[in-house]
Amino acid sequence: MRDYKRFLKEKAYINGEWVLESNGATFEVRNPFDNSKIAEVPDLGREETKEAISAAQVALEDWKNETAEYRAKLLKKLFNLQLEFADELAYILTLEQGKPLTEALGEIKYGASFIEWFSEEARRTYGETIPTNAKNRRILTIKQPVGVVAAITPWNFPNAMITRKIAPALAAGCTVVVKPAESTPLSALAIGILAEMAGIPKGVINIITTNRPIEVGQELTSNPIIKKISFTGSTHVGKILMKQCANSVKKVSMELGGNAPFIVFDDADINTAVEGVIASKFRNSGQTCVCTNRIFVHDSIYDEFTYKLSKEVTKMKVGNGVEKDTVIGPLINESAVNFLSDLVEDASTKGAEVIVGGSLDKEKGNFFPPTILGNVNEEMDVFNKEIFGSIAPLIRFSKEEEVIAMANNTPYGLASYFFSKDYARIWRVSEALDYGMVGVNTGKISTTVAPFGGVKESGIGREGSKYGIEEYLEIKYICVGGL
Numbered sequence: 001m002r003d004y005k006r007f008l009k010e011k012a013y014i015n016g017e018w019v020l021e022s023n024g025a026t027f028e029v030r031n032p033f034d035n036s037k038i039a040e041v042p043d044l045g046r047e048e049t050k051e052a053i054s055a056a057q058v059a060l061e062d063w064k065n066e067t068a069e070y071r072a073k074l075l076k077k078l079f080n081l082q083l084e085f086a087d088e089l090a091y092i093l094t095l096e097q098g099k100p101l102t103e104a105l106g107e108i109k110y111g112a113s114f115i116e117w118f119s120e121e122a123r124r125t126y127g128e129t130i131p132t133n134a135k136n137r138r139i140l141t142i143k144q145p146v147g148v149v150a151a152i153t154p155w156n157f158p159n160a161m162i163t164r165k166i167a168p169a170l171a172a173g174c175t176v177v178v179k180p181a182e183s184t185p186l187s188a189l190a191i192g193i194l195a196e197m198a199g200i201p202k203g204v205i206n207i208i209t210t211n212r213p214i215e216v217g218q219e220l221t222s223n224p225i226i227k228k229i230s231f232t233g234s235t236h237v238g239k240i241l242m243k244q245c246a247n248s249v250k251k252v253s254m255e256l257g258g259n260a261p262f263i264v265f266d267d268a269d270i271n272t273a274v275e276g277v278i279a280s281k282f283r284n285s286g287q288t289c290v291c292t293n294r295i296f297v298h299d300s301i302y303d304e305f306t307y308k309l310s311k312e313v314t315k316m317k318v319g320n321g322v323e324k325d326t327v328i329g330p331l332i333n334e335s336a337v338n339f340l341s342d343l344v345e346d347a348s349t350k351g352a353e354v355i356v357g358g359s360l361d362k363e364k365g366n367f368f369p370p371t372i373l374g375n376v377n378e379e380m381d382v383f384n385k386e387i388f389g390s391i392a393p394l395i396r397f398s399k400e401e402e403v404i405a406m407a408n409n410t411p412y413g414l415a416s417y418f419f420s421k422d423y424a425r426i427w428r429v430s431e432a433l434d435y436g437m438v439g440v441n442t443g444k445i446s447t448t449v450a451p452f453g454g455v456k457e458s459g460i461g462r463e464g465s466k467y468g469i470e471e472y473l474e475i476k477y478i479c480v481g482g483l
């Protein structure tokens with residue numbers, strides 16, 4: 001391992017300076033594996049947040065007036081640096097978040113791919129000319145940056161959820177104030193170091209570390225200088241932020257919770273479906289918004305599927321993310337473990353069968369074993385709540401219409417998956433699922449090149465792809481008269 005400590009910063013980043021809280025307030029960042037202290041970072045509040053917003057406002061003037069080529073080149077440098085120091089960044093990510101090193105490295109590369117993609121998109125924010133409605137005038141549109149953006153990001157992807165927001169924002173000509181999650185500020189600060197190394201001008205990226213998310217969130221959502229909030233996190237917090245943004249009518253992008261169905265039809269390839277569940281259910285120990293939440297299996301293949309899935313899940317090694325061969329790392333904290341235990345208990349009381357795992361070994365810190373629950377139904381919490389952990393609930397079904405109705409019976413609409421070899425069914429079910437994203441015969445759908453986002457209470461807007469940059473642009477219509 002090269003010197004990861006070089007990227008382990010214990011100061012926040014405002015206006016190109018590494019700063020402390022004015023009274024020296026700090027909070028500890030702990031390793032979810034054993035709760036040991038990794039670092040101590042500034043606990044910034046409203047005043048420092050205002051300073052960061054002002055810095056971003058001042059920086060905006062030059063940044064938005066630079067050429068797209070200039071912004072693209074700096075982003076490309078940032079991309080190259082993130083890859084050059086991927087090992088160091090991944091190590092810090094595992095220390096503060098817990099995911100296995102191979103997954104952390106995958107996240108750093110995934111995060112870098114957004115920077116590369118949007119460095120390219122920077123040059124393609126085209127306007128258009130519109131056929132005129134009068135002979136003596138011409139009509140056209142241009143695209144302009146929305147202004148200063150606040151990015152509020154989650155702990156489950158401490159690098160990629162930041163780059164997925166700041167790369168399109170910067171490419172569009174916006175400046176940003178980033179507020180990373182309290183449990184994972186170190187990966188965010190490491191991005192600040194890379195930004196400095198890349199020569200991104202002061203004030204363009206500002207990073208607020210805080211253990212006072214409500215106070216800082218209120219400033220970000222009420223300050224009139226902020227023109228847009230991009231948030232990834234729970235639906236509950238997303239709704240609060242949206243309400244707070246209403247007073248100053250900010251644009252919002254919301255990437256919120258999910259309750260992803262995973263349907264295995266009787267004509268599916270069962271082995272591929274098992275691989276698909278493993279990929280989509282157990283990634284990041286089940287702590288992603290697109291993780292499979294409910295697995296619907298056709299009655300006629302239920303037993304075979306359950307047997308094959310159980311065989312694979314039993315092999316998964318649970319342990320410290322930095323150890324080789326670990327597949328399931330710790331959950332983010334103890335309350336996450338307690339939440340999963342409660343889900344298992346509720347389901348068992350209501351008639352579910354614990355096929356694999358289920359109970360937790362108290363000696364082992366924030367761990368929860370990979371678990372399979374059989375005979376789950378709509379009355380159980382595990383069917384209705386976002387699990388955000390390594391529980392795979394199996395539900396039997398017999399008819400296509402019935403399973404689509406059950407799959408759509410949720411306020412969420414982020415990711416969905418199904419497995420079938422029937423091409424007519426593939427079209428029918430893809431169109432019938434009320435979700436922003438559908439994986440057909442695959443459990444891996446996340447990629448820079450495709451639009452990531454949800455419908456219903458799972459969110460507003462899209463990230464990644466050619467659509468991602470549009471979230472940071474306003475369309476201005478210009479009418480040239482008197483010709």
Ligand code: SIN
Pocket residue numbers: 156157161232255287288289290446452
């Ligand atoms: C998330 O869980 O918020 C994002 C996961 C992904 O990009 O695949």
